[in-house]
Amino acid sequence: MDAPKVPRRTMEQFCGQVCSFVRFSPDHEAISAELTGHMEEHRDALLEAHPSMTLWDAESEAVRAMGDPEALGRQLDQIHDHRLGWFQIWFRRVVWTLTVLILLFALPRMGEIITNLTASPSYDGFGIGYLLEHYDEYNVVADFTPGAVWQWNGYTFSIQRAVVTHSETSVYSDEALHLSYLLKVTHSNPWQRGPEFREWLWAEDDLGNRYPSRGQQALYQLPTSAGDSSGNPSAVYPFASYYDLWVGGIHPEATSVTLHFDRFGENAISLTLPLEGGM
Numbered sequence: 001m002d003a004p005k006v007p008r009r010t011m012e013q014f015c016g017q018v019c020s021f022v023r024f025s026p027d028h029e030a031i032s033a034e035l036t037g038h039m040e041e042h043r044d045a046l047l048e049a050h051p052s053m054t055l056w057d058a059e060s061e062a063v064r065a066m067g068d069p070e071a072l073g074r075q076l077d078q079i080h081d082h083r084l085g086w087f088q089i090w091f092r093r094v095v096w097t098l099t100v101l102i103l104l105f106a107l108p109r110m111g112e113i114i115t116n117l118t119a120s121p122s123y124d125g126f127g128i129g130y131l132l133e134h135y136d137e138y139n140v141v142a143d144f145t146p147g148a149v150w151q152w153n154g155y156t157f158s159i160q161r162a163v164v165t166h167s168e169t170s171v172y173s174d175e176a177l178h179l180s181y182l183l184k185v186t187h188s189n190p191w192q193r194g195p196e197f198r199e200w201l202w203a204e205d206d207l208g209n210r211y212p213s214r215g216q217q218a219l220y221q222l223p224t225s226a227g228d229s230s231g232n233p234s235a236v237y238p239f240a241s242y243y244d245l246w247v248g249g250i251h252p253e254a255t256s257v258t259l260h261f262d263r264f265g266e267n268a269i270s271l272t273l274p275l276e277g278g279m
Contacts, residue, residue: 008060042065138165162180200216205251207251256273
């Protein structure tokens with residue numbers, strides 16, 4: 001008596017039977033794709049070695065060569081651990097949910113930054129935060145919002161507000177000017193932070209006078225009495241960082257100041273600001 005013939009399976013049917021024994025369903029598609037690839041390679045090799053073989057016979061032989069679908073499925077079930085797989089999926093979902101909640105909490109507060117700055121005076125009383133809190137005590141020459149926006153390395157820079165006052169002390173006597181401004185730096189990555197400006201942002205007026213950064217003063221042993229450029233980070237939020245910056249001891253006859261940030265010679269920032277108007 002002849003043994004019963006094993007029914008022929010298609011590749012799709014074989015993959016379905018194997019996956020029925022794999023409990024982690026999100027991996028079924030990848031398993032089917034891998035098994036199908038192996039069977040197609042075997043089929044093509046058979047057709048090349050036996051030109052007279054039909055496509056149906058070659059596919060059937062390739063499926064048969066894969067062995068028992070139940071045994072293969074149970075083996076793959078041990079490799080694709082359903083407990084570990086579902087843990088990874090839910091862990092990623094929890095992380096993304098927490099990230100969204102953090103962003104939803106932080107983003108609405110971005111409009112409060114100017115108010116927060118006025119409540120938090122800058123170091124040495126030079127920044128715009130301190131100036132806005134004691135605005136009536138200063139001889140204000142100009143108060144404006146520059147419209148220029150510039151970009152570099154994925155960052156977008158803009159100045160939210162600039163105030164020019166008469167400086168109290170400098171080599172140019174009491175007539176010297178002092179520029180205080182709030183710089184906003186935005187970026188598309190919520191984990192990214194803005195550049196370190198305090199040590200390397202310097203300025204030059206339209207008369208050719210330079211106002212070095214703190215880093216340049218230390219590096220080249222420059223005197224601070226002739227004016228300088230400095231500041232402090234004010235606030236860091238997802239997608240944005242804010243800086244409370246200033247240029248002090250500006251020549252009284254200067255009509256504009258150009259800001260530069262080129263610590264490594266890349267000329268990342270070169271923006272000119274007027275020193276009059278905007279009142």
